[in-house]
Amino acid sequence: MTTVARWAYRLSITTIIDKERSVKRPKTHDPLGPLDFVTSFFATLLGVLILLVTASAIFGWGGSTLGMGGESVCVTTDLRTFGLTEDPYGDVRKEDGIHRKVSIDPDxxxxxxxxxxxxxxxxxxxxxxxxxxxxxxxxxxxxxIIRYARRHGLFSVELAQRITRLGWLLLAGLLMAGFLKWLGEGLLLSSMVDSMSWTDGSIGVSVPALIGAVGVVSIGRIMIRAAALQADSDATI
Structure with a gap:
Protein backbone atom coordinates (compact mmCIF):
# COMPACT_ATOMS: atom_id res chain seq x y z
CA MET A 1 0.00 0.00 0.00
CA THR A 2 1.45 3.35 -1.03
CA THR A 3 1.81 6.33 1.25
CA VAL A 4 -1.08 8.11 -0.46
CA ALA A 5 -3.31 5.08 -0.09
CA ARG A 6 -2.46 4.77 3.62
CA TRP A 7 -3.20 8.45 4.12
CA ALA A 8 -6.54 8.15 2.32
CA TYR A 9 -7.48 5.06 4.35
CA ARG A 10 -6.69 6.75 7.66
CA LEU A 11 -8.60 9.84 6.59
CA SER A 12 -11.68 7.78 5.73
CA ILE A 13 -11.58 5.91 9.05
CA THR A 14 -11.13 9.17 10.95
CA THR A 15 -14.05 10.73 9.07
CA ILE A 16 -16.35 7.79 9.89
CA ILE A 17 -15.41 7.93 13.58
CA ASP A 18 -16.00 11.68 13.72
CA LYS A 19 -19.42 11.28 12.12
CA GLU A 20 -20.41 8.59 14.62
CA ARG A 21 -19.31 10.82 17.48
CA SER A 22 -21.22 13.78 16.06
CA VAL A 23 -24.48 11.81 15.81
CA LYS A 24 -26.70 12.75 18.73
CA ARG A 25 -27.76 9.56 20.41
CA PRO A 26 -31.18 9.46 22.05
CA LYS A 27 -31.18 9.70 25.81
CA THR A 28 -32.07 6.37 27.37
CA HIS A 29 -33.82 5.86 30.69
CA ASP A 30 -33.76 2.92 33.05
CA PRO A 31 -36.67 0.75 31.82
CA LEU A 32 -37.12 -0.76 35.26
CA GLY A 33 -36.84 2.55 37.12
CA PRO A 34 -40.55 3.43 37.56
CA LEU A 35 -41.54 -0.10 38.54
CA ASP A 36 -38.54 -0.34 40.85
CA PHE A 37 -39.53 2.90 42.60
CA VAL A 38 -43.19 1.95 43.05
CA THR A 39 -42.52 -1.56 44.34
CA SER A 40 -39.75 -0.28 46.60
CA PHE A 41 -42.16 2.24 48.10
CA PHE A 42 -44.83 -0.37 48.82
CA ALA A 43 -42.27 -2.85 50.11
CA THR A 44 -41.05 -0.21 52.58
CA LEU A 45 -44.65 0.52 53.53
CA LEU A 46 -45.18 -3.20 54.11
CA GLY A 47 -42.16 -3.33 56.42
CA VAL A 48 -43.41 -0.38 58.44
CA LEU A 49 -46.87 -1.92 58.70
CA ILE A 50 -45.46 -5.22 59.94
CA LEU A 51 -43.44 -3.38 62.59
CA LEU A 52 -46.51 -1.45 63.74
CA VAL A 53 -48.66 -4.58 63.91
CA THR A 54 -45.95 -6.40 65.87
CA ALA A 55 -45.53 -3.49 68.27
CA SER A 56 -49.31 -3.26 68.72
CA ALA A 57 -49.50 -6.95 69.59
CA ILE A 58 -46.56 -6.74 72.03
CA PHE A 59 -47.58 -3.55 73.85
CA GLY A 60 -51.34 -4.09 73.63
CA TRP A 61 -52.17 -0.83 71.89
CA GLY A 62 -55.43 -2.28 70.62
CA GLY A 63 -57.06 -1.45 67.33
CA SER A 64 -58.01 -3.60 64.40
CA THR A 65 -55.59 -5.14 61.90
CA LEU A 66 -57.03 -6.38 58.61
CA GLY A 67 -60.43 -6.76 60.24
CA MET A 68 -59.14 -8.66 63.28
CA GLY A 69 -58.47 -7.70 66.89
CA GLY A 70 -60.89 -4.77 67.14
CA GLU A 71 -63.57 -4.25 69.77
CA SER A 72 -66.23 -4.81 67.12
CA VAL A 73 -66.48 -6.38 63.69
CA CYS A 74 -68.57 -4.96 60.86
CA VAL A 75 -69.90 -6.12 57.53
CA THR A 76 -71.62 -4.20 54.77
CA THR A 77 -74.81 -5.59 53.27
CA ASP A 78 -77.94 -4.70 51.35
CA LEU A 79 -80.98 -4.13 53.57
CA ARG A 80 -83.22 -5.52 50.83
CA THR A 81 -81.90 -8.98 51.73
CA PHE A 82 -83.91 -8.78 54.97
CA GLY A 83 -87.15 -8.58 53.02
CA LEU A 84 -87.70 -4.95 53.97
CA THR A 85 -89.75 -2.56 51.88
CA GLU A 86 -88.26 -0.66 49.00
CA ASP A 87 -88.06 2.41 51.21
CA PRO A 88 -86.87 1.40 54.71
CA TYR A 89 -85.91 4.99 55.51
CA GLY A 90 -89.36 6.49 55.97
CA ASP A 91 -88.48 8.02 59.35
CA VAL A 92 -85.28 9.48 57.97
CA ARG A 93 -87.22 11.09 55.12
CA LYS A 94 -89.57 12.76 57.58
CA GLU A 95 -86.85 14.00 59.94
CA ASP A 96 -84.47 15.30 57.26
CA GLY A 97 -87.09 16.44 54.76
CA ILE A 98 -85.90 14.21 51.93
CA HIS A 99 -88.31 14.45 49.00
CA ARG A 100 -90.21 11.35 47.94
CA LYS A 101 -88.82 11.59 44.39
CA VAL A 102 -85.29 11.22 45.80
CA SER A 103 -84.39 7.55 46.06
CA ILE A 104 -82.37 6.10 48.92
CA ASP A 105 -80.45 2.94 48.10
CA PRO A 106 -80.29 0.61 51.10
CA ASP A 107 -77.24 -1.07 49.58
CA ILE A 145 -38.04 -10.27 39.29
CA ILE A 146 -36.56 -6.77 39.06
CA ARG A 147 -33.40 -7.90 40.85
CA TYR A 148 -33.14 -10.92 38.55
CA ALA A 149 -33.56 -8.73 35.46
CA ARG A 150 -30.81 -6.36 36.62
CA ARG A 151 -28.41 -9.25 37.16
CA HIS A 152 -29.17 -11.33 34.06
CA GLY A 153 -30.59 -8.83 31.57
CA LEU A 154 -34.06 -8.10 30.23
CA PHE A 155 -34.07 -10.57 27.36
CA SER A 156 -33.88 -14.10 28.70
CA VAL A 157 -36.24 -17.04 28.66
CA GLU A 158 -35.94 -17.50 32.43
CA LEU A 159 -37.01 -13.92 33.11
CA ALA A 160 -39.98 -14.28 30.76
CA GLN A 161 -41.01 -17.51 32.49
CA ARG A 162 -40.82 -15.82 35.90
CA ILE A 163 -43.08 -13.02 34.65
CA THR A 164 -45.56 -15.55 33.26
CA ARG A 165 -45.65 -17.44 36.55
CA LEU A 166 -46.17 -14.15 38.41
CA GLY A 167 -49.21 -13.40 36.26
CA TRP A 168 -50.76 -16.81 36.89
CA LEU A 169 -50.09 -16.53 40.63
CA LEU A 170 -51.68 -13.07 40.70
CA LEU A 171 -54.74 -14.32 38.82
CA ALA A 172 -55.18 -17.30 41.14
CA GLY A 173 -54.61 -15.12 44.21
CA LEU A 174 -57.24 -12.58 43.15
CA LEU A 175 -59.84 -15.28 42.54
CA MET A 176 -59.05 -16.99 45.85
CA ALA A 177 -59.18 -13.67 47.74
CA GLY A 178 -62.57 -12.93 46.18
CA PHE A 179 -63.89 -16.35 47.22
CA LEU A 180 -62.62 -15.95 50.79
CA LYS A 181 -64.14 -12.47 51.02
CA TRP A 182 -67.50 -13.88 49.94
CA LEU A 183 -67.20 -16.67 52.50
CA GLY A 184 -66.14 -14.32 55.31
CA GLU A 185 -69.01 -11.89 54.68
CA GLY A 186 -71.50 -14.74 54.59
CA LEU A 187 -70.23 -16.16 57.88
CA LEU A 188 -70.40 -12.73 59.51
CA LEU A 189 -73.94 -12.09 58.28
CA SER A 190 -75.14 -15.52 59.41
CA SER A 191 -73.69 -14.88 62.88
CA MET A 192 -75.43 -11.49 63.14
CA VAL A 193 -78.79 -12.14 61.47
CA ASP A 194 -80.79 -15.33 62.00
CA SER A 195 -82.52 -15.09 58.63
CA MET A 196 -79.24 -15.04 56.67
CA SER A 197 -76.91 -17.91 55.79
CA TRP A 198 -73.21 -18.23 55.04
CA THR A 199 -73.96 -18.05 51.31
CA ASP A 200 -75.27 -14.47 51.49
CA GLY A 201 -71.87 -12.80 51.13
CA SER A 202 -71.02 -10.61 48.15
CA ILE A 203 -68.46 -11.34 45.45
CA GLY A 204 -65.75 -8.68 45.42
CA VAL A 205 -63.22 -9.34 42.68
CA SER A 206 -61.58 -6.38 40.92
CA VAL A 207 -62.13 -6.75 37.18
CA PRO A 208 -59.27 -4.33 36.30
CA ALA A 209 -56.94 -6.38 38.53
CA LEU A 210 -57.99 -9.59 36.75
CA ILE A 211 -57.34 -7.97 33.37
CA GLY A 212 -53.96 -6.78 34.65
CA ALA A 213 -53.06 -10.31 35.77
CA VAL A 214 -53.96 -11.72 32.35
CA GLY A 215 -51.91 -8.92 30.81
CA VAL A 216 -48.86 -9.92 32.87
CA VAL A 217 -49.23 -13.51 31.61
CA SER A 218 -49.45 -12.25 28.01
CA ILE A 219 -46.37 -10.05 28.44
CA GLY A 220 -44.45 -13.02 29.80
CA ARG A 221 -45.45 -15.18 26.84
CA ILE A 222 -44.48 -12.44 24.38
CA MET A 223 -41.09 -12.13 26.08
CA ILE A 224 -40.59 -15.91 25.84
CA ARG A 225 -41.21 -15.75 22.10
CA ALA A 226 -38.94 -12.72 21.73
CA ALA A 227 -36.14 -14.38 23.72
CA ALA A 228 -36.37 -17.49 21.54
CA LEU A 229 -36.19 -15.39 18.37
CA GLN A 230 -33.20 -13.49 19.78
CA ALA A 231 -31.44 -16.77 20.56
CA ASP A 232 -32.05 -18.00 16.99
CA SER A 233 -30.74 -14.71 15.60
CA ASP A 234 -27.57 -14.89 17.71
CA ALA A 235 -26.98 -18.48 16.65
CA THR A 236 -27.39 -17.54 12.99
CA ILE A 237 -24.93 -14.65 13.25
Whole structure:
Protein backbone atom coordinates (compact mmCIF):
# COMPACT_ATOMS: atom_id res chain seq x y z
CA MET A 1 0.00 0.00 0.00
CA THR A 2 1.45 3.35 -1.03
CA THR A 3 1.81 6.33 1.25
CA VAL A 4 -1.08 8.11 -0.46
CA ALA A 5 -3.31 5.08 -0.09
CA ARG A 6 -2.46 4.77 3.62
CA TRP A 7 -3.20 8.45 4.12
CA ALA A 8 -6.54 8.15 2.32
CA TYR A 9 -7.48 5.06 4.35
CA ARG A 10 -6.69 6.75 7.66
CA LEU A 11 -8.60 9.84 6.59
CA SER A 12 -11.68 7.78 5.73
CA ILE A 13 -11.58 5.91 9.05
CA THR A 14 -11.13 9.17 10.95
CA THR A 15 -14.05 10.73 9.07
CA ILE A 16 -16.35 7.79 9.89
CA ILE A 17 -15.41 7.93 13.58
CA ASP A 18 -16.00 11.68 13.72
CA LYS A 19 -19.42 11.28 12.12
CA GLU A 20 -20.41 8.59 14.62
CA ARG A 21 -19.31 10.82 17.48
CA SER A 22 -21.22 13.78 16.06
CA VAL A 23 -24.48 11.81 15.81
CA LYS A 24 -26.70 12.75 18.73
CA ARG A 25 -27.76 9.56 20.41
CA PRO A 26 -31.18 9.46 22.05
CA LYS A 27 -31.18 9.70 25.81
CA THR A 28 -32.07 6.37 27.37
CA HIS A 29 -33.82 5.86 30.69
CA ASP A 30 -33.76 2.92 33.05
CA PRO A 31 -36.67 0.75 31.82
CA LEU A 32 -37.12 -0.76 35.26
CA GLY A 33 -36.84 2.55 37.12
CA PRO A 34 -40.55 3.43 37.56
CA LEU A 35 -41.54 -0.10 38.54
CA ASP A 36 -38.54 -0.34 40.85
CA PHE A 37 -39.53 2.90 42.60
CA VAL A 38 -43.19 1.95 43.05
CA THR A 39 -42.52 -1.56 44.34
CA SER A 40 -39.75 -0.28 46.60
CA PHE A 41 -42.16 2.24 48.10
CA PHE A 42 -44.83 -0.37 48.82
CA ALA A 43 -42.27 -2.85 50.11
CA THR A 44 -41.05 -0.21 52.58
CA LEU A 45 -44.65 0.52 53.53
CA LEU A 46 -45.18 -3.20 54.11
CA GLY A 47 -42.16 -3.33 56.42
CA VAL A 48 -43.41 -0.38 58.44
CA LEU A 49 -46.87 -1.92 58.70
CA ILE A 50 -45.46 -5.22 59.94
CA LEU A 51 -43.44 -3.38 62.59
CA LEU A 52 -46.51 -1.45 63.74
CA VAL A 53 -48.66 -4.58 63.91
CA THR A 54 -45.95 -6.40 65.87
CA ALA A 55 -45.53 -3.49 68.27
CA SER A 56 -49.31 -3.26 68.72
CA ALA A 57 -49.50 -6.95 69.59
CA ILE A 58 -46.56 -6.74 72.03
CA PHE A 59 -47.58 -3.55 73.85
CA GLY A 60 -51.34 -4.09 73.63
CA TRP A 61 -52.17 -0.83 71.89
CA GLY A 62 -55.43 -2.28 70.62
CA GLY A 63 -57.06 -1.45 67.33
CA SER A 64 -58.01 -3.60 64.40
CA THR A 65 -55.59 -5.14 61.90
CA LEU A 66 -57.03 -6.38 58.61
CA GLY A 67 -60.43 -6.76 60.24
CA MET A 68 -59.14 -8.66 63.28
CA GLY A 69 -58.47 -7.70 66.89
CA GLY A 70 -60.89 -4.77 67.14
CA GLU A 71 -63.57 -4.25 69.77
CA SER A 72 -66.23 -4.81 67.12
CA VAL A 73 -66.48 -6.38 63.69
CA CYS A 74 -68.57 -4.96 60.86
CA VAL A 75 -69.90 -6.12 57.53
CA THR A 76 -71.62 -4.20 54.77
CA THR A 77 -74.81 -5.59 53.27
CA ASP A 78 -77.94 -4.70 51.35
CA LEU A 79 -80.98 -4.13 53.57
CA ARG A 80 -83.22 -5.52 50.83
CA THR A 81 -81.90 -8.98 51.73
CA PHE A 82 -83.91 -8.78 54.97
CA GLY A 83 -87.15 -8.58 53.02
CA LEU A 84 -87.70 -4.95 53.97
CA THR A 85 -89.75 -2.56 51.88
CA GLU A 86 -88.26 -0.66 49.00
CA ASP A 87 -88.06 2.41 51.21
CA PRO A 88 -86.87 1.40 54.71
CA TYR A 89 -85.91 4.99 55.51
CA GLY A 90 -89.36 6.49 55.97
CA ASP A 91 -88.48 8.02 59.35
CA VAL A 92 -85.28 9.48 57.97
CA ARG A 93 -87.22 11.09 55.12
CA LYS A 94 -89.57 12.76 57.58
CA GLU A 95 -86.85 14.00 59.94
CA ASP A 96 -84.47 15.30 57.26
CA GLY A 97 -87.09 16.44 54.76
CA ILE A 98 -85.90 14.21 51.93
CA HIS A 99 -88.31 14.45 49.00
CA ARG A 100 -90.21 11.35 47.94
CA LYS A 101 -88.82 11.59 44.39
CA VAL A 102 -85.29 11.22 45.80
CA SER A 103 -84.39 7.55 46.06
CA ILE A 104 -82.37 6.10 48.92
CA ASP A 105 -80.45 2.94 48.10
CA PRO A 106 -80.29 0.61 51.10
CA ASP A 107 -77.24 -1.07 49.58
CA UNK A 108 -74.12 -0.34 51.61
CA UNK A 109 -75.64 -0.57 55.10
CA UNK A 110 -73.09 -1.57 57.73
CA UNK A 111 -73.87 -4.07 60.48
CA UNK A 112 -71.53 -4.27 63.47
CA UNK A 113 -71.20 -6.81 66.28
CA UNK A 114 -70.05 -5.05 69.44
CA UNK A 115 -69.13 -8.27 71.26
CA UNK A 116 -67.48 -10.51 68.66
CA UNK A 117 -66.08 -13.94 69.38
CA UNK A 118 -63.24 -15.82 67.79
CA UNK A 119 -65.42 -16.92 64.88
CA UNK A 120 -66.48 -13.36 64.11
CA UNK A 121 -62.90 -12.10 64.22
CA UNK A 122 -61.76 -14.90 61.92
CA UNK A 123 -64.62 -14.24 59.51
CA UNK A 124 -63.84 -10.54 59.48
CA UNK A 125 -60.21 -11.35 58.74
CA UNK A 126 -61.30 -13.36 55.70
CA UNK A 127 -62.94 -10.27 54.23
CA UNK A 128 -59.73 -8.19 54.27
CA UNK A 129 -56.58 -10.22 54.90
CA UNK A 130 -56.51 -12.33 51.68
CA UNK A 131 -56.58 -9.29 49.37
CA UNK A 132 -53.82 -7.61 51.38
CA UNK A 133 -51.71 -10.78 51.32
CA UNK A 134 -52.10 -11.11 47.55
CA UNK A 135 -51.07 -7.48 47.06
CA UNK A 136 -48.01 -7.72 49.32
CA UNK A 137 -46.95 -11.05 47.75
CA UNK A 138 -47.23 -9.50 44.30
CA UNK A 139 -45.04 -6.58 45.35
CA UNK A 140 -42.36 -8.81 46.87
CA UNK A 141 -42.31 -11.21 43.90
CA UNK A 142 -42.07 -8.26 41.52
CA UNK A 143 -39.08 -6.99 43.49
CA UNK A 144 -37.39 -10.37 43.04
CA ILE A 145 -38.04 -10.27 39.29
CA ILE A 146 -36.56 -6.77 39.06
CA ARG A 147 -33.40 -7.90 40.85
CA TYR A 148 -33.14 -10.92 38.55
CA ALA A 149 -33.56 -8.73 35.46
CA ARG A 150 -30.81 -6.36 36.62
CA ARG A 151 -28.41 -9.25 37.16
CA HIS A 152 -29.17 -11.33 34.06
CA GLY A 153 -30.59 -8.83 31.57
CA LEU A 154 -34.06 -8.10 30.23
CA PHE A 155 -34.07 -10.57 27.36
CA SER A 156 -33.88 -14.10 28.70
CA VAL A 157 -36.24 -17.04 28.66
CA GLU A 158 -35.94 -17.50 32.43
CA LEU A 159 -37.01 -13.92 33.11
CA ALA A 160 -39.98 -14.28 30.76
CA GLN A 161 -41.01 -17.51 32.49
CA ARG A 162 -40.82 -15.82 35.90
CA ILE A 163 -43.08 -13.02 34.65
CA THR A 164 -45.56 -15.55 33.26
CA ARG A 165 -45.65 -17.44 36.55
CA LEU A 166 -46.17 -14.15 38.41
CA GLY A 167 -49.21 -13.40 36.26
CA TRP A 168 -50.76 -16.81 36.89
CA LEU A 169 -50.09 -16.53 40.63
CA LEU A 170 -51.68 -13.07 40.70
CA LEU A 171 -54.74 -14.32 38.82
CA ALA A 172 -55.18 -17.30 41.14
CA GLY A 173 -54.61 -15.12 44.21
CA LEU A 174 -57.24 -12.58 43.15
CA LEU A 175 -59.84 -15.28 42.54
CA MET A 176 -59.05 -16.99 45.85
CA ALA A 177 -59.18 -13.67 47.74
CA GLY A 178 -62.57 -12.93 46.18
CA PHE A 179 -63.89 -16.35 47.22
CA LEU A 180 -62.62 -15.95 50.79
CA LYS A 181 -64.14 -12.47 51.02
CA TRP A 182 -67.50 -13.88 49.94
CA LEU A 183 -67.20 -16.67 52.50
CA GLY A 184 -66.14 -14.32 55.31
CA GLU A 185 -69.01 -11.89 54.68
CA GLY A 186 -71.50 -14.74 54.59
CA LEU A 187 -70.23 -16.16 57.88
CA LEU A 188 -70.40 -12.73 59.51
CA LEU A 189 -73.94 -12.09 58.28
CA SER A 190 -75.14 -15.52 59.41
CA SER A 191 -73.69 -14.88 62.88
CA MET A 192 -75.43 -11.49 63.14
CA VAL A 193 -78.79 -12.14 61.47
CA ASP A 194 -80.79 -15.33 62.00
CA SER A 195 -82.52 -15.09 58.63
CA MET A 196 -79.24 -15.04 56.67
CA SER A 197 -76.91 -17.91 55.79
CA TRP A 198 -73.21 -18.23 55.04
CA THR A 199 -73.96 -18.05 51.31
CA ASP A 200 -75.27 -14.47 51.49
CA GLY A 201 -71.87 -12.80 51.13
CA SER A 202 -71.02 -10.61 48.15
CA ILE A 203 -68.46 -11.34 45.45
CA GLY A 204 -65.75 -8.68 45.42
CA VAL A 205 -63.22 -9.34 42.68
CA SER A 206 -61.58 -6.38 40.92
CA VAL A 207 -62.13 -6.75 37.18
CA PRO A 208 -59.27 -4.33 36.30
CA ALA A 209 -56.94 -6.38 38.53
CA LEU A 210 -57.99 -9.59 36.75
CA ILE A 211 -57.34 -7.97 33.37
CA GLY A 212 -53.96 -6.78 34.65
CA ALA A 213 -53.06 -10.31 35.77
CA VAL A 214 -53.96 -11.72 32.35
CA GLY A 215 -51.91 -8.92 30.81
CA VAL A 216 -48.86 -9.92 32.87
CA VAL A 217 -49.23 -13.51 31.61
CA SER A 218 -49.45 -12.25 28.01
CA ILE A 219 -46.37 -10.05 28.44
CA GLY A 220 -44.45 -13.02 29.80
CA ARG A 221 -45.45 -15.18 26.84
CA ILE A 222 -44.48 -12.44 24.38
CA MET A 223 -41.09 -12.13 26.08
CA ILE A 224 -40.59 -15.91 25.84
CA ARG A 225 -41.21 -15.75 22.10
CA ALA A 226 -38.94 -12.72 21.73
CA ALA A 227 -36.14 -14.38 23.72
CA ALA A 228 -36.37 -17.49 21.54
CA LEU A 229 -36.19 -15.39 18.37
CA GLN A 230 -33.20 -13.49 19.78
CA ALA A 231 -31.44 -16.77 20.56
CA ASP A 232 -32.05 -18.00 16.99
CA SER A 233 -30.74 -14.71 15.60
CA ASP A 234 -27.57 -14.89 17.71
CA ALA A 235 -26.98 -18.48 16.65
CA THR A 236 -27.39 -17.54 12.99
CA ILE A 237 -24.93 -14.65 13.25
Missing amino acids: GTQLCDGDPGLRQHASSGLTQAPSAIVFFAFVLLTRR
